[in-house]
Amino acid sequence: MVHFGANEGDGQIFRSSDAGSSWTKVTDITSAEYCFSLCYLGNNVALAGFGLTAGDGQIFRSSDAGSSWTKVTNITSAEYCLSLCYLGNNVALAGFGLTAGDGQIFRSSV
Numbered sequence: 001m002v003h004f005g006a007n008e009g010d011g012q013i014f015r016s017s018d019a020g021s022s023w024t025k026v027t028d029i030t031s032a033e034y035c036f037s038l039c040y041l042g043n044n045v046a047l048a049g050f051g052l053t054a055g056d057g058q059i060f061r062s063s064d065a066g067s068s069w070t071k072v073t074n075i076t077s078a079e080y081c082l083s084l085c086y087l088g089n090n091v092a093l094a095g096f097g098l099t100a101g102d103g104q105i106f107r108s109s110v
Contacts, residue, residue, distance in 0.1 A: 011035055011050050015066045027069055032058050039084035039092065047072075049081025049094055057081050057096050078104050 011032035014023040029035075032050035039047045044065040051057040057078030060069040075081075078096035085093045090109050097103035 013048060013060075013066065013069060026066055029060060029069060029071075031071070032056070032060070034080070036080060036082050037084040037094075039086050041086045041092065047084050047086075047092060047094075049084050049096075051078065051080045051096065054079045054102075059084070059094060072108075075104075075106065078102075078106075 011029035011034070013026045013029065013035065015026045016023050029050065033052040033056070035048050035050050037049035041047065044063060046062045046066055048060045048062070048069065049058070050060065055076045055078075057075040057080065059072045059075070059081060061072045062069050075094075075096060079102070080098045081094055081096050083093075083095035085095075087093065092108050094106045094108070095103070096106070
């Protein structure tokens with residue numbers, strides 16, 4: 001299963017169940033812009049990181065292989081969630097930032 005997302009003004013998540021040969025839009029995430037990062041954690045759980053401007057960094061979580069998404073957090077001090085990484089043992093990292101001096105890393109149990 002492959003997940004994909006992007007679009008200015010209305011965050012969108014697309015899902016493929018055929019290794020990327022075709023795509024179906026799963027949802028519009030109207031509170032988010034630009035999906036820069038996706039991370040599969042196993043057991044049908046995935047994370048999607050969104051953001052565009054200062055104060056709108058957001059992380060969404062799916063527990064059904066990308067069929068539906070729920071906002072986990074809004075990181076008001078951050079913009080552009082550029083990376084998500086699953087370390088195992090229920091620990092995930094999220095990297096935010098855009099310009100020099102505003103990089104932030106957040107750690108979460110998932």
